[in-house]
Amino acid sequence: MRVFIRRIYLLALVFVLIGGLNTMVGVRHVEGQLRGDIEETITFKLDYVMGETSRRLLNVEKTLDATDVVIAMETDETKVIQFFNDLLRDNDSFLAIYFGIAEDHVLYANRDFAWDPVDPTIRPWYQAATREGKLIFTHPYVDAAADRWVLTMAKPVYDQNGQLVGVLGVDESLEGMLASLEMAKPSEHGHVFAFDATGQALLGDQVDDEKAGLMDAHLIEHMLSEPRGLLFTTVGEEDGYLRWEAVGRSGIVLGLFAPLSDFLDYGVLMAQVTGTTLLSLTLLAVVIFVFQRQFITGPMRQLDRDIMAISIDSDVTYRLPPRKRSPFEHLRTTINATLDKVQEHFESIVHQQEELTAAYGQLVAHEKQLQEQYQEIKSDEEHIQFLAHHDVLTGLANRRKFEEDLEWLLATGKVGSVLHLDIDNFKHVNDTLGHVYGDMVLRHLAHTLQSSLESSSTAYRFGGDEFLVVLEGVAEPEELRTIINKLLHNLGQPHIVEGRRNHLTSSIGVVRFPYDGTSAEQLLIKADIAMYDAKKRGRNRYVFFEASMSADFAQRVHMQHILGEAVQTEGFRLLYQPIIETSTGEIAYFEALIRLKDSDLSPAEFIGAAEESDLIQPIGRWVIKEAIGQLAAWKMAGKELKPISINLSPKQLYDEGVVDFLVEELHTHQIAPSLIEMEITETVLIDGAAEAIRIIEDIRSLGVKMALDDFGTGYLSIKYITSIPVDRIKLDRSMTHGLPDTLPVIEGLIRIAHSLDMDVVAEGIEKKEEFRYLVQSHCDYLQGFLISRPVVADQIEPMLEENIAERLGVEKSH
Numbered sequence: 001m002r003v004f005i006r007r008i009y010l011l012a013l014v015f016v017l018i019g020g021l022n023t024m025v026g027v028r029h030v031e032g033q034l035r036g037d038i039e040e041t042i043t044f045k046l047d048y049v050m051g052e053t054s055r056r057l058l059n060v061e062k063t064l065d066a067t068d069v070v071i072a073m074e075t076d077e078t079k080v081i082q083f084f085n086d087l088l089r090d091n092d093s094f095l096a097i098y099f100g101i102a103e104d105h106v107l108y109a110n111r112d113f114a115w116d117p118v119d120p121t122i123r124p125w126y127q128a129a130t131r132e133g134k135l136i137f138t139h140p141y142v143d144a145a146a147d148r149w150v151l152t153m154a155k156p157v158y159d160q161n162g163q164l165v166g167v168l169g170v171d172e173s174l175e176g177m178l179a180s181l182e183m184a185k186p187s188e189h190g191h192v193f194a195f196d197a198t199g200q201a202l203l204g205d206q207v208d209d210e211k212a213g214l215m216d217a218h219l220i221e222h223m224l225s226e227p228r229g230l231l232f233t234t235v236g237e238e239d240g241y242l243r244w245e246a247v248g249r250s251g252i253v254l255g256l257f258a259p260l261s262d263f264l265d266y267g268v269l270m271a272q273v274t275g276t277t278l279l280s281l282t283l284l285a286v287v288i289f290v291f292q293r294q295f296i297t298g299p300m301r302q303l304d305r306d307i308m309a310i311s312i313d314s315d316v317t318y319r320l321p322p323r324k325r326s327p328f329e330h331l332r333t334t335i336n337a338t339l340d341k342v343q344e345h346f347e348s349i350v351h352q353q354e355e356l357t358a359a360y361g362q363l364v365a366h367e368k369q370l371q372e373q374y375q376e377i378k379s380d381e382e383h384i385q386f387l388a389h390h391d392v393l394t395g396l397a398n399r400r401k402f403e404e405d406l407e408w409l410l411a412t413g414k415v416g417s418v419l420h421l422d423i424d425n426f427k428h429v430n431d432t433l434g435h436v437y438g439d440m441v442l443r444h445l446a447h448t449l450q451s452s453l454e455s456s457s458t459a460y461r462f463g464g465d466e467f468l469v470v471l472e473g474v475a476e477p478e479e480l481r482t483i484i485n486k487l488l489h490n491l492g493q494p495h496i497v498e499g500r501r502n503h504l505t506s507s508i509g510v511v512r513f514p515y516d517g518t519s520a521e522q523l524l525i526k527a528d529i530a531m532y533d534a535k536k537r538g539r540n541r542y543v544f545f546e547a548s549m550s551a552d553f554a555q556r557v558h559m560q561h562i563l564g565e566a567v568q569t570e571g572f573r574l575l576y577q578p579i580i581e582t583s584t585g586e587i588a589y590f591e592a593l594i595r596l597k598d599s600d601l602s603p604a605e606f607i608g609a610a611e612e613s614d615l616i617q618p619i620g621r622w623v624i625k626e627a628i629g630q631l632a633a634w635k636m637a638g639k640e641l642k643p644i645s646i647n648l649s650p651k652q653l654y655d656e657g658v659v660d661f662l663v664e665e666l667h668t669h670q671i672a673p674s675l676i677e678m679e680i681t682e683t684v685l686i687d688g689a690a691e692a693i694r695i696i697e698d699i700r701s702l703g704v705k706m707a708l709d710d711f712g713t714g715y716l717s718i719k720y721i722t723s724i725p726v727d728r729i730k731l732d733r734s735m736t737h738g739l740p741d742t743l744p745v746i747e748g749l750i751r752i753a754h755s756l757d758m759d760v761v762a763e764g765i766e767k768k769e770e771f772r773y774l775v776q777s778h779c780d781y782l783q784g785f786l787i788s789r790p791v792v793a794d795q796i797e798p799m800l801e802e803n804i805a806e807r808l809g810v811e812k813s814h
Contacts, residue, residue, distance in 0.1 A: 035241075038263060039230060042186045042243040042256045050254065053177045053247050056093060060153050060172050061135060063087060063094075067168055068157055071099065077107055084109035093173045095143060095150060099157070100126050101166035120167070125154040129167045140174055140196045140252060149174040151252070174252075186258035191235060193244070197251030199224060223253055235259075299326040307335070316343050391461040393439055394446035402460040402468050406520040409472060410513060417480055419469040420509040420527035421449070421487070424539040426465035429502070431654055432691050441497050445504070452490045457483075468527075475512045477544065484508055484542045492540065505540035507531055516545050529553040532612065559609040562599055567618050571597045574626050575790035576644070578799060579761060579783040582775050585805025585812045589643035589677065591783065592627045593790045594619070611649060620652040625665055628676065630793055632669035640800055645677040645707060650684045654691075659698050666702075673703030677727075681710050685724065696725050707761070712749065721752065728780070729753050733764025736784070739773045747777045754778075771810050 070083050084097040088109055096110040100120030108114070120126050128136045138152040154169035178194060185192055195201055199220050215235060219242075223229070228245040235242060235257045244255035306320045319339055320332045389401035397405070409416060423445065430438040442465065449467060450459045460468040469487075474480060488506060495502045509531030517523040530545040532553070537543065566572055576590040594603060610616040627644045634641055652658055666673055678699060684692045696706055711729040721729070731749065735742045746762075753760045762774045765784030774782060787804055805812045 035260075038186070038241050038258050038260070039243075042241055042258050043230070045186060045256060050245055050247065053252075053254070056172065056176060057153070057248055059091065060094075060170050063091065063097075064135065064153065064155050064168055064170060067097070067099075068155070071157060071165070071168070072159075081107055081109055093176050095171040095173055097168075097170050099166050099168050125152045125169050126167045129154040129156045129169075130164065137248075137251060139198065140200075143171070143173075149178065177247075177252075177254075186256050187262035189238070189259050189262050190240075191257040193223075193253075193255035193257070195220060195224065195253045195255075197224065223255060296327060299323060299328050302326070303328050303332065306332070310339070316346050391446075394443050394461050396446050396450065396459050396461045396467070398460060399462055399468070402462070402470065403520045403524075405458065406470060406513075406523065409470070410518060410520070414472060415475045415513065417471040417474050417510060417512045418523050418527050419471070419484065419487075419542075420462070420511075420524070420531040421467045421469065421491075422507050422531055422535070423465040423491075424505045424507055424535070426504070428654070428691075429504075431656075433500075437498065437500075441495065441502055441504075444495055444497050445491065448490055448495070449487070452487050453483075468524075475515070480510060480512075480544075481542075484510065488540070488542065507534040507539050508542035509534060509545065510542055511545045526550070532556075535612075536608070556609050556612070559601065559606055560613045560615065562596070562601070563606055563610050563613070563615050563619070566596060567615055567622075570622065572619070572622060572626075573597050573792075574623065574630070575792060576796055577783060577790040578788050578796075578804075579645070579781050580787055580804045581781055582779060582805075583812060585803045587642060587800055587804065588781055589645060590796070591645040591679070592623060592647075594623055607649070611651060614651070616649050616651050617655050617658075620649060620655075621658070621661055623647075624662060628665045628669050628671050631671050631675055633793075635671070639797060641675060642800070643675045643677055643705070645679055647709065648678045648680050650681075653680060653684050653695055659695070659702075662699070662704070663702060674705070677705040677707055679707045679709040679730065680726075682708065689723075693723070693725060700725060700727075712745075722756065726758065728759035728761055730761040730763055730783075731779075733784075736762050736764045736770055736774070737766075739770050743773055743777065746774070746779075750777055750779055768808060768810055771808065775811065 067083070067087070071080060074080055074083070080099070084099075084107065087097055088094050088111055095112070096108070098109070098120070099107040100123070101107070103119045103121055106120050125136070125138050128138065133156060135153065135155040138154070140149050140151050142148065143150040151172050151174055152169055153172060154167050156167050157165045159165050182192055193201070193215060199217075219233065219235075223244045226244075229243070231242045232239070233242050234240075238259040238261060240257055240259035240261075242255060242257045244253055246253050302323055303320075303326075310318060310320075319336045323329060323332065326332070389397055389404075391398045406418065426438070426441075429441060446459065446461065446467070449469070453459060453469065453471075456473060457469060457471045460470070462468045471480070471483065474483065488508070491504065491506045495504060509527040509529065511517065511523050511527045511530065513523055516526050526545045526549075529549045530543045533549055534541050534543040573595050575593045575595055577593055578587040579589050579591060580586060581588040596606065599606075607616070610619055623646055627646055631641060631644060648658075662676075665671075666676070680692075680696070700706055705727040706725065708724060708726045708729045710732045712732045712735050729749075731746060735746055739746075750760045759780040761781040761783060762770075762779045763783050765771055765774070765782050765786045767786060770784075771782060771786060786808065788799065791799075
C-alpha cells in the first residue's frame with residue numbers, strides 16, 4: 001500500500017509538470033483555434049449577408065424578366081402600369097418601376113412621387129442598358145425622396161424583329177442589405193464596411209470626407225480590385241481579420257472586420273496560466289496529504305469487497321453500491337455499466353431462447369399448415385384426375401376413360417360388348433328449347449342410362465348427344481338383346497325436365513369384343529357404323545355390327561367426299577320435270593330435281609348421305625339460288641314463266657336462315673314469290689309439329705306456295721291433313737302404282753283435300769291407264785315418266801307449246 005501511495009505522489013508531481021506544459025501548449029493551440037473561429041465567423045456572417053443580397057438582386061432580375069413578358073403580351077398601358085403598382089405592393093424593397101420608351105413616353109410607378117417629365121433616353125440607366133444590350137446595374141446613389149441608398153437595375157426590351165422597344169428599370173432600396181450588414185457585426189469592437197465601385201462609403205460612419213478614417217485608402221483600393229478576400233490586417237490601430245466580397249455585377253463591396261483583441265488578451269492569459277499552475281501545486285499537495293487515506297485507501301478496500309460480491313449465477317441484477325465522494329465512483333460506474341451489458345446479454349440469451357421456442361412452435365404450426373396444403377393439393381389432384389376422366393356436364397366417365405378401360409379389358413383377355421348410343425333428333429331440342437334446357441335433358445338422360453345398367457357395366461359420354469356403354473362379360477346376343485331392350489324402354493319413356501315432358505328415342509350400334517375388334521379404335525368405328533345403320537333403318541332401334549356394314553360405311557364416306565367436293569366446286573346441275581294440269585292437258589309448273597354433274601349417283605343415294613353429314617343445307621341453298629336464277633334468265637329472255645317446285649328437307653326447314661335466304665334471292669333477281677313452291681315431307685312434323693307449322697306459315701306469308709310430298713306413305717298424313725298449312729298434297733307413287741286397287745283410297749283423299757281447299761298432285765305416272773284413272777278421280781295435276789322425264793332447262797321451251805294430253809291420246813278432266 002505504501003509503495004502505491006508513493007507512486008501516487010510521484011504521479012501527482014508528474015501531472016503538475018505535464019499540466020503546466022499542457023497549459024502553455026494549450027494557449028498556443030487556443031490562439032490558433034481562435035483565429036480559425038474568427039475566420040469562420042466573419043466568413044459565415046458575410047456569406048449570410050451576401051446570400052440575402054443575392055436573393056434580393058435575383059428577385060429584381062426575375063421581376064424584370066416577368067415584366068418583359070407582360071409588356072410583350074399586353075398592349076393596354078393602363079394595365080401595364082397597374083401591373084407595376086402590383087409589383088411595388090408585393091415587394092417592399094422596390095421604390096419605383098418604369099419603362100422608358102421615347103423622349104416623352106414613360107410608363108412609371110413610384111411609391112413616393114410621380115415621374116419627373118425628363119427625357120428618359122438621356123438618363124444613365126437608359127444609356128447604359130442600350131449600350132450594353134443586357135441587364136445593367138447603376139452606381140448606388142441616395143434617393144432624393146426617401147433619403148436612402150438605392151441601386152437601379154435596368155434591361156433593354158426588344159420586339160420579335162430585334163428592334164429596341166424601350167428600357168425597363170427597377171429602383172431597389174439598399175436599406176435591407178445595409179441593415180443585414182450592420183446586424184452581421186462580428187464582435188463588440190468589430191466594424192462593417194460597404195463601398196460602391198468608386199470607393200464611396202454606403203454606411204455613413206465608415207470614413208470621413210477626406211477618406212482618412214478607419215479604413216486606409218490603399219486597403220480600400222485593394223478591396224475594390226479583388227472580388228473577394230480575407231486578410232489579417234490593421235484597421236483603426238487594431239489587428240484583426242478583414243473579410244470582403246463584391247455583390248455580383250452591382251460594383252458594391254461588403255466587408256467585415258473582427259479585431260483579435262475582442263477574442264484574446266495575452267497578458268491576462270499568461271497571468272491566469274501562472275496563477276492556475278501555482279494554485280494547482282499547492283492544492284494538490286494538500287489534497288494528497290490530507291485525504292489520501294479517506295479517498296484512496298478506504299475506497300479501494302470498499303471497492304475490493306464490492307467486486308468480490310459480484311455473482312452472475314446467483315444474482316444477475318447485482319450492482320456495486322454507490323459510495324459518495326469516492327475517487328473510484330467512475331470505476332464503479334464503469335463496472336456497473338459492464339454489469340448492465342452482462343445482464344442485457346444474459347436477458348438477450350433468455351429472450352433468444354424464448355424466440356427459439358416460439359419459432360419452434362411456428363415451425364410446428366407451419367408444418368401442420370403445409371400438411372393441410374399438401375392434403376388440399378392431393379384433393380385438387382384427385383379432382384383434376386376426376387375431371388380428366390369424367391364429363392363435366394353429366395358426371396359420366398368420358399371418352400378418354402372409355403378408351404383406357406376398354407384397352408385394359410382387351411389387354412387382359414376379357415370379353416364383353418360396346419354400345420354406341422345416339423339420341424334421335426336431339427338437335428331439335430336444342431334448336432327449339434335452347435342449349436341450356438338441352439343440357440338439363442342430357443343430364444337427366446345420363447342418370448337414366450347409368451341407373452338402367454348393372455354394376456359391372458359402365459356408361460360414358462362420347463360427346464354431344466352420344467353415349468357409350470361397356471358391358472363387361474356380356475357378349476351373348478340374347479343376353480345383349482335383353483339389356484338393350486331395357487335401355488331402349490327406359491330411354492323411350494317420357495322424361496319430365498323442368499315441368500316439360502320430353503319424348504325421346506335412341507339408336508344403338510352394338511359390337512362385341514374380341515369378336516368384332518381387338519382395339520378400342522376398331523370397336524368404336526364399328527359401333528359407330530352400326531349406330532348409323534340403326535338410324536338409317538328408322539331410328540329407335542339397335543343394330544349388331546355386321547361385316548357388310550363396313551362396305552356400306554366406306555361407300556357412305558366416299559359419297560360424302562364426292563358431295564363435299566361438289567359443294568366446293570358447284571358440281572351439281574338441275575333438271576326440270578313438268579307437271580301438267582288435268583283440266584287443260586298443258587304444263588302447269590316444274591319440279592326442280594338435283595343431279596351430280598360428274599357422277600352417276602342417284603338422288604336417292606346421295607341425298608341421304610347429305611342429310612347425315614349436314615351437307616344438305618348448303619346443297620339446298622344452292623338449289624334455291626339456281627332455280628330462282630333460272631327463272632330470272634327466262635324472264636330476261638322474254639320467255640313464258642312457269643312456277644318451279646323445290647324440295648325442302650327437314651334439316652333445311654329448321655335452318656334458321658333459310659327464310660331470309662329465300663327472301664334475299666327473290667329480291668335480288670326480282671322474281672315474284674308466287675313462282676316458287678316448296679315441297680316438304682311428313683317427316684318434318686314428327687319431332688316438332690308446332691315449330692314446323694310456324695316455319696311453313698312464315699314461308700307462305702311471303703307468297704310462296706307449300707306442298708306436302710309423298711303423301712299417303714305414313715300414319716301421320718291423315719292425322720295432320722286438317723291442320724298443316726299447305727296449298728297442295730302430292731300422292732306418293734306407291735298409291736299410283738297400286739291402281740286400280742288403290743282407286744277408292746285415292747278418290748277419298750282427293751275429296752278430303754278438295755274440301756280443305758287443297759290441290760292434289762299424283763306422282764309416278766308411267767301408264768296411260770293410270771293417267772285415265774286419275775283424271776276420272778278429279779286429280780288436279782299429274783307427274784311422271786309418261787308425261788316427261790326430267791330435262792335440262794334448254795329442252796323446256798318446245799314442251800310448253802304442246803298439249804301433253806292430246807299427245808298421249810287421253811282425255812282431259814271436265
